[in-house]
Amino acid sequence: MYKQLSRRSIGLLICALFFALPITASAAKAGLYQLKIYHLKDSIQQQAVENYLEQAYLPALHRAGITRVGVFKPFGPVEAGGRKLYVFIPLQSFDQLSKLQSKLDADARYQSAGTAYLRAPHNAPVYERIETILMTPFVKAPEAVVPALKNPKPGRVYELRSYEGPTEMISKNKIDMFNAGDEVGLFKRLGFNAVFYGAVVAGATMPNLMYMTAFEDKADRDLHWKNFGADSQWKQLSARPEYQKNVSKIVSLLLSPAAYSDF
Known part of the structure; x- marks a missing residue:
């Protein structure tokens, strides 16, 4: 009896120590992803929002326990109507999101x-x-990951992709292709530095999924996609009859990380 209690106590202690560990710099556990997109009129608005994000919003989110927040802007020259800021926030749950504003209101x-x-x-x-x-994270990729890139942030390229499906069931089939079909594993093997994969549960272009990958620069991004298209695993996966015609539209956005972005 004494030995059994001792083993149980040791087991509980190990669990307690494990859950007390801080989230590492490479990953942020989440049950919900929020992507906020600021639509901006001009450089004056952009600077005002960036000042707010860097000096007020991100520090407040960090104090609220959200340790990793990504901020991105369109890569390359700003096109007409294209001045935007993308804020990626990994959250633990809907409950955390619902309580976040009250925490901000109380943060002097x-x-x-x-x-x-x-x-x-x-x-x-x-x-x-x-x-x-x-968005909710994919089963195969339950955490948002900070990419291990060597190039300084100004030269990096992040790619945000949205895959729209013609129906809910067909869109679920594409998500299954990432999970059960291990398209997530394929991206990992080819070094795409995926930041997150998410099934959209609220948004303007549902049904759809979204994911973000990261590269050292534009040339690195183009080379990765060239290798992807030629990969034998991808050719076999994309030829499987159960995964045919499961995407009706792909929207790809190239982004640059802000200097103060955690991702």
């Missing part, structure tokens, strides 16, 4: 640092609109 440091943004007048708003997308 956030309220002070974000005054210019939070109290912008009606005739000088700091953004046009905010779009929000919610």
Whole structure:
């Protein structure tokens, strides 16, 4: 009896120590992803929102226990109507999201640092609109991962992809292709540095899935996709009859990380 209790105690102690460990710099556990997209009119609005994100919002999220937040902007020259900022937030649950605003409201440091943004007048708003997308992580990739890249952030290229399906069932089939079909494993083997994979549960282009990959630069991104198309595993997977015609539209966006982005 004494030995059994001792083993049980040891087991409980090990579990307690494990769950007390902080989240590492390479991964952020989450049960929900939020992608906020700021639509901006001009460089003045962009600078105002970036100041807010860097000086107020990200520090406040960190204090609220959200240790990794990504901020990205379109890669290359800004095109007409293309001035946007993408904020990627891994969350533990819907409950954490529902309680987040009340935490921000009670954070005096956030309220002070974000005054210019939070109290912008009606005739000088700091953004046009905010779009929000919610996603749940794929079973095969349950964590958001900080990519291990060597190139300085200004030269890196992140790719955000959305795969739209013609129906909910067909879109689920494409998600199954990533999970059971191990398309996630294929991306990992080929070194795509995936940041996240998510099934969209709230957004403007449902049904769809989204994922983000990361590369040292544009040439590195192009080479990876060339290798992907020629890979024998991909050819076999994409030829399987159960995975035919499961994507109706692909939207690909090339992004650059902000200097203060955690991803």
